[in-house]
Amino acid sequence: MQRHLKARGSSLVVDGVGKTFGHGADEHRVIEDLSLRVDPGELVCVVGPSGAGKTTLLRCLSGLARPTSGTISYGEQELTKPHADIAVVFQDYRGSLLPWMKVRDNVAFPLEGMGVKRAARRERADECLAAVGLPGVGDKYPWQLSGGMQQRVAIARGLAYEAPVLLMDEPFGSVDAQSRFDLEDLTLSLRERLGITVVVVTHDIDEAVYLGDRVIVLGGSPTTVVDNLTIDLGDDRDQLRTRAHARFADLRTHVLTLIRGDRSAAGSADTPARDEDTPGQAAAVTESAVRR
Amino acid sequence: MVTSTTRQRSAPGRAPLTGRARAVGQGRTGLLLLQASTVLLVLAVWAALAAAGFVSSTALPGPGAVFGRFPELFGDGAYWQAVLDTLRGAVTGFVLAVVVGVPLGLVTGTYAAAERSTRLLVDVLRSFPVIALLPVFLLVLGSTPTTKSTVVFIACVFPVFLQAQYGARSVTPMVAETVRGYRIPRLLRFHRVILPSATPSIMTGLRLAATTSVLVAIGVEVLTTLPGIGHEVVQAQQGDASATAYAYIITAGVIGYTINLLSQVAERRLLRWRPPAHTD
Numbered sequence: 001m002q003r004h005l006k007a008r009g010s011s012l013v014v015d016g017v018g019k020t021f022g023h024g025a026d027e028h029r030v031i032e033d034l035s036l037r038v039d040p041g042e043l044v045c046v047v048g049p050s051g052a053g054k055t056t057l058l059r060c061l062s063g064l065a066r067p068t069s070g071t072i073s074y075g076e077q078e079l080t081k082p083h084a085d086i087a088v089v090f091q092d093y094r095g096s097l098l099p100w101m102k103v104r105d106n107v108a109f110p111l112e113g114m115g116v117k118r119a120a121r122r123e124r125a126d127e128c129l130a131a132v133g134l135p136g137v138g139d140k141y142p143w144q145l146s147g148g149m150q151q152r153v154a155i156a157r158g159l160a161y162e163a164p165v166l167l168m169d170e171p172f173g174s175v176d177a178q179s180r181f182d183l184e185d186l187t188l189s190l191r192e193r194l195g196i197t198v199v200v201v202t203h204d205i206d207e208a209v210y211l212g213d214r215v216i217v218l219g220g221s222p223t224t225v226v227d228n229l230t231i232d233l234g235d236d237r238d239q240l241r242t243r244a245h246a247r248f249a250d251l252r253t254h255v256l257t258l259i260r261g262d263r264s265a266a267g268s269a270d271t272p273a274r275d276e277d278t279p280g281q282a283a284a285v286t287e288s289a290v291r292r
Numbered sequence: 293m294v295t296s297t298t299r300q301r302s303a304p305g306r307a308p309l310t311g312r313a314r315a316v317g318q319g320r321t322g323l324l325l326l327q328a329s330t331v332l333l334v335l336a337v338w339a340a341l342a343a344a345g346f347v348s349s350t351a352l353p354g355p356g357a358v359f360g361r362f363p364e365l366f367g368d369g370a371y372w373q374a375v376l377d378t379l380r381g382a383v384t385g386f387v388l389a390v391v392v393g394v395p396l397g398l399v400t401g402t403y404a405a406a407e408r409s410t411r412l413l414v415d416v417l418r419s420f421p422v423i424a425l426l427p428v429f430l431l432v433l434g435s436t437p438t439t440k441s442t443v444v445f446i447a448c449v450f451p452v453f454l455q456a457q458y459g460a461r462s463v464t465p466m467v468a469e470t471v472r473g474y475r476i477p478r479l480l481r482f483h484r485v486i487l488p489s490a491t492p493s494i495m496t497g498l499r500l501a502a503t504t505s506v507l508v509a510i511g512v513e514v515l516t517t518l519p520g521i522g523h524e525v526v527q528a529q530q531g532d533a534s535a536t537a538y539a540y541i542i543t544a545g546v547i548g549y550t551i552n553l554l555s556q557v558a559e560r561r562l563l564r565w566r567p568p569a570h571t572d
Contacts, residue, residue: 064473088473095466100488100565109484110474143567161474 007041007195009085009164010075012061017070018222019056030056032222033070040164043191043198045208048218049259054201055091057218058169061199062088074165084114087158091170093151097142103129103153104138110161128156131193132186148179152186159190165197166190172207181239184211188237205259209233209251210242217258226258353535361539370524375543378513378520381437382505385444389501393449394494397456402486407457418450423511430516440512440520447508448501455497459490491562499555506547 019031030053038044048054059065060072063082072079074086087110090096097106108116108125116124126138132152142150151171158166168187172180184207191198202208208215212231219226231251233242242248335355341347342354349357365371400406422443433439463486471485513522521540528537 062473064469082473082475084475088470090466090470090473092466095464096470098467098470098485098488100491101484102565109476112484113474113476113480141565141567157474 007164007197009040009197011040012038012165012197012199013073014057014061015071015073017057017060017067017072019053019060019065020068029222031067032220032224034218034224035070036216036225036228038165038197038199040197041191041195042213043188043200043211044214044216045212046199046201046216046218047203047205047208047255047259048223050203052218052223054203054218055169057223058088058167058199058201062086062167064088085163086165086167087161087163089151089154089158089166089168089171091173093147093154093171093174094142096154097150097157099142101141102138103134103140103142103145106142106153107138107157107160110157124160125156128160129153131159131190132156133182146179148175148183151175151179151183155183155186155190159194163196165199168198168200170202171200173202173204180207185237185239187211192235205252205255206243209248209255210237210239215251215255217255219259227255229255350532350534353538357535358538358542361535365536365539371543374519374521374524374540375547377437377518378506378509378522378544379547381440381512381518381520382444382509384437384441385446385509386448386501386505388441388445389448389452389505390498392445393452393497393501394456397453397458397494397497398460398482398486398490401457401460401490402463402482407461414450414453418454422447422508423515426512426515435516435518437518439516440509440518443512444505444508447504451500451504452494452497455493455500456490459493459497460486462493463489488565492559492566495555495559495562499552499559502551502555503548506544506551510544 014034014036017031017034018029021028021030034057036044036046046054046057056065060067061079063072063079063086066080074083077083097103098109101109104122104125107128108121111121111124122138126135129135129138132155134149134152134156137145137149137153142153145153155168155171158168171187172183175183187198187200188211190196200208200211209231215227215229215231216225217227217229218224229251233245233247233251338352339354339356342349342352342357400410425446426439426443429439429442433442467485467489471481476485509520510522510525512518513520514526515522517523521544525537525540528534528540
């Protein structure tokens, strides 16, 4: 499904991927026979319990790691190393911004690697900083900004790379609640304006349901895809109205049940959980069950 | 938060001092006074020892006699020539050590295989006491300024090399992953990522090497007939001019101290990007 007419890039296809760490007796199979597909212009959230190998999957999607078995392809091409069409926003924004570079240089750094001229780099970096709501901080160093602002800088760097696909690993995990809502809405509006494909890996079920066109639920041990849900909440999401919607509660409860069931009964709870829990209870459980 | 940190950084001399800044200022003046009085105390003990005659005045002249030599020495071309000779040997060896040690250290530090394969060789080489190698160099190169610079180079290249190597290894896995994810080409990675990550560590190596370079240059001059401060110290001592000898020794100390100050200034300029907690 091509969601946007202006959507660029190709489809990301994961086919029967497995990933094993260690050798011999220490061998540990993290992911097994995992398949999924993300089409141009989609915003897909991948949600799963802690330790399910979400970051490992995202590293494979970005070409930073190779799966042990199965293939990941982008368009016609098998992904074996980082691709010019794929930008990554890492979970650890503090560690992934280069502390010796000013904010503008950080954003422009991938462009420097592509051989873009200095003046054009500056202009593009300032545009991207403005796009994430941070005009005028280009001359500061990353440590002079708050956590939420630093993560915006990391997103701006991803945008500056001009890749059609943006992968985000727990991007809003360590910022305060208000910044988190702002960043979620920023992600939605960037996707809308730029027609980029976005994959967000998160452990936060509410966030996944709020953001996604689709939510892919991971579970099991080793991890595989437990469910692939289309989120029929429409394109116009709003932090207050969407989250208060009955359908939102249904979807979130469904995902939560999958993840919890997976934990307690090793994947036997496949029953959709409509109308079983009240949203209030579900929210409380979400917090305790999914927090790391 | 952003504005307040910015103001704190540009505070000295501009914005009115806050209570805390004033307290820090007072602390600094107090510290300077304390440090100055320690120096004065040592000078006083020195003067007392010399005056009491525990040690003969030819072995230990008083501070007055030693510092009294300076006006004459400053007017003497031979004094400046000696300082220049020592500095030339030290600086030549030091610069060579930096030119060779930093790039080699960065490259071997970046590639684990290179680091592992050179480790044994480096560990063996740097274990040689450089002064013990002096006779060999005298034999091969003769008693020439080249010998002095070579010995200085050998003494300096290892701290510089090892610190650069250590610095290159300090690139965090997260930064390495970011650089790979955004497909930063190799050369750009070297001068925009590895070099800045390694700079704090390289600066430590340079500071060590700079002090060592003067030390070793003077050591070589003492042990050979090569001109320089070390040579003048020996000459003065043998000529029973111990006050002059001590004046040269103090000169060497001042050079060492100046190098330290200069490298601190350079370090602060190069590492301006660090948050204040690190620079203080």
